[in-house]
Amino acid sequence: MINKTFDSIDDAVADIADGSTILFGGFGGAGVAYESILALYRQGAKNIIGVSNNPGYEHEGIAKLILHDRLSKLMCSFPNNKQSYVFIEKYNQGKIDLELIPQGTFAERIRAGGAGIEAFFTPTGVGTEVAIGKEEREINGVTCILEKAIRGDYAFVKAKKADRWGNLVYNKSGRNFNPVMAMAGKITIAEVDEIVEIGELDPETIVTPGIFVQRIVKRSGL
Structure with missing residues (x-):
């Protein structure tokens, strides 16, 4: 019987390596x-x-990891927000590296990683610092740069509901980057509000099929 649920979130992240x-x-x-x-x-x-x-706000989310020097590098689209002062301070101190990626390119690089596409050409970033060191090619008269796929050893996603097979339903704008990241992670950990029985999810509402999810844990809500 396929059952991807974990009793605790601590168990689900226990094997993540440095x-x-x-x-x-x-x-x-x-x-x-x-x-x-x-x-x-x-x-x-x-x-x-x-x-x-983004790098989290104040001391919440990944900002807490950055505050305690757990991240060596951040690949990100919007690092410079007044509420993201933890990242800004650490970056200015030279304690974390940054790869700044235009948001559309960011989303597509992750989607490509999940879809098995190693790289793609895009005109976004041509003539800017984003293009430094990247292959350029003219396609249909448009200058483009080569962008490589992004994949993760792990993906942390948040969903509204899951069944024990890992099929996920999201809550409105909670979909955002979660579906593409779920595809691009070798091990995807889904933190969910509710775990339901097989067959209770309307197939038309399932955004991430269980094939892309390896671990499920119910939120404590604390």
């Missing part, structure tokens, strides 16, 4: 797997390469 690349779902505060991130903080892994649309 130096792992982790995809952190969420956009702003929506769809962020906060309890998974706190469990990772307790677990103690360090030198993590984080992939996230």
Whole structure:
């Protein structure tokens, strides 16, 4: 019987090693797997390469990991927000590296990783610092740069509901980056509000099929 549920979020993150690349779902505060991130903080892994649309706000989300020097690098689209002062301070101190990625390119690089596409050409970033060191090619008269896929050793996603097979239903804007990150993680950990029986989810509402999810844990809500 397939059952991907874990009794605790601490058990679900226990094997994450130093130096792992982790995809952190969420956009702003929506769809962020906060309890998974706190469990990772307790677990103690360090030198993590984080992939996230932003570096968290104040001391919440991955900002807590950054505050305690757990991330060595952040791949991100929006690092410079006044509420993201933890990342800004650590970056200015030289304690964390940054790969700045335009948001559309960011989403497509992750989607490509999940779809088995190694790289793609895009005009976004041509003529800017984003293009430095990247292959250029003219396609249909448009200059493009080569962008490589992003994949993670782990992906932390937040969903509204799951069944024990790992099929996921999201809550409105909580979908954001979570579906593509779930596809691009070797081990995807889904933090969910509710776990239901097989057959209770309407197939039309399932966004992430269980084939992309390896671990499920119910949020404590604390």
